Amino acid sequence: MTGRAVLSAAILALSMFLVHPGHAQPYPARPVKIIVPTVAGGTVDVITRLIANDLSSRLGVSVFVDNRSGAGNTLGSREAARSDPDGYTLLMSSASGQVISPLVYRTIDYDPVKSFAPIGLVAEGSIILVVNPLLRWRSVAELVADAKTNPGKLNYGSAGTGTVPHLSGELFKSAAGVDLVHVPYRGGALSIADVIGGNVQMTFEASSPLLPHIRDGRLRALAVLSTSRLPDLPDVPSAVESGYPTLVVTTWTGLFAPAGTDAAIVRKLNGAINDGLRSPELKSALAKIGNVPIGGSPEALAQLVVAENQKWAPIVRALNLKAEQ
Numbered sequence: 039m040t041g042r043a044v045l046s047a048a049i050l051a052l053s054m055f056l057v058h059p060g061h062a063q064p065y066p067a068r069p070v071k072i073i074v075p076t077v078a079g080g081t082v083d084v085i086t087r088l089i090a091n092d093l094s095s096r097l098g099v100s101v102f103v104d105n106r107s108g109a110g111n112t113l114g115s116r117e118a119a120r121s122d123p124d125g126y127t128l129l130m131s132s133a134s135g136q137v138i139s140p141l142v143y144r145t146i147d148y149d150p151v152k153s154f155a156p157i158g159l160v161a162e163g164s165i166i167l168v169v170n171p172l173l174r175w176r177s178v179a180e181l182v183a184d185a186k187t188n189p190g191k192l193n194y195g196s197a198g199t200g201t202v203p204h205l206s207g208e209l210f211k212s213a214a215g216v217d218l219v220h221v222p223y224r225g226g227a228l229s230i231a232d233v234i235g236g237n238v239q240m241t242f243e244a245s246s247p248l249l250p251h252i253r254d255g256r257l258r259a260l261a262v263l264s265t266s267r268l269p270d271l272p273d274v275p276s277a278v279e280s281g282y283p284t285l286v287v288t289t290w291t292g293l294f295a296p297a298g299t300d301a302a303i304v305r306k307l308n309g310a311i312n313d314g315l316r317s318p319e320l321k322s323a324l325a326k327i328g329n330v331p332i333g334g335s336p337e338a339l340a341q342l343v344v345a346e347n348q349k350w351a352p353i354v355r356a357l358n359l360k361a362e363q
Contacts, residue, residue: 075114076111127295138350156343157308159332165202177260192219201226203243261275290332
């Protein structure tokens with residue numbers, strides 16, 4: 039090769055580097071966005087902000103949250119699915135967004151499984167069955183006995199049709215063989231307020247918003263819908279202990295990337311998340327909102343999404359739940 043040819047090749051290589059500097063830089067080289075498909079202030083949002091803060095220090099770049107709520111979490115999920123698979127746009131979601139809403143909404147233009155690369159499970163909370171404390175029920179057995187004696191006369195509130203609290207109530211009805219009337223609200227806070235006010239008898243909600251009311255005596259917890267008791271409620275039995283082994287519902291959060299994201303990026307993010315979840319600071323912060331760190335491999339999150347789909351799909355079909363975006 040002549041000297042002129044060598045010089046030309048060097049200039050070409052330099053120009054390619056200048057046009058595509060990211061090719062020579064390790065990930066991440068710029069801020070990372072995590073889309074949260076819910077409104078700010080909810081449990082998923084709070085967990086994401088805790089994780090984003092921790093990841094910022096571990097990755098050495100800013101990690102920020104972008105709330106994109108609407109249409110049962112599907113709007114934010116769609117935006118994440120359509121993003122470049124470069125590791126700079128991620129999605130923090132839950133059973134509501136990744137499993138239930140895709141079952142309920144008639145048309146979504148992404149695949150809740152194939153459109154995403156799972157990164158890792160983050161945290162898990164429990165659904166709790168609570169009742170108004172002025173009622174006589176002090177166990178699930180007493181509630182079920184009254185429900186069987188008075189079919190169709192007891193009711194439960196939920197955060198809305200097709201939400202995890204609603205489907206948890208339907209799962210309870212099926213497991214216990216009782217007939218309860220569903221009263222949907224426009225959000226969990228309204229449902230909880232009406233149980234406290236005595237307008238509905240019970241609700242099934244996430245531990246985070248319920249724990250302060252339980253501690254203050256405004257609500258009575260009859261069971262936690264997890265496989266074991268919660269450290270915050272050591273005297274409240276699990277539904278499994280109460281005789282309902284299939285009545286297990288958790289509120290999990292997991293981090294996803296768009297499908298096609300490089301496996302090395304997924305591994306780096308997974309490792310950073312798992313390291314953070316082992317820290318006492320993050321464990322303590324999650325405990326304050328009724329969650330425990332989970333962590334694990336991307337494959338574990340993928341398997342959970344499949345298992346959750348198998349659990350909720352029959353209930354959604356039986357209720358004929360369909361919604362328009």
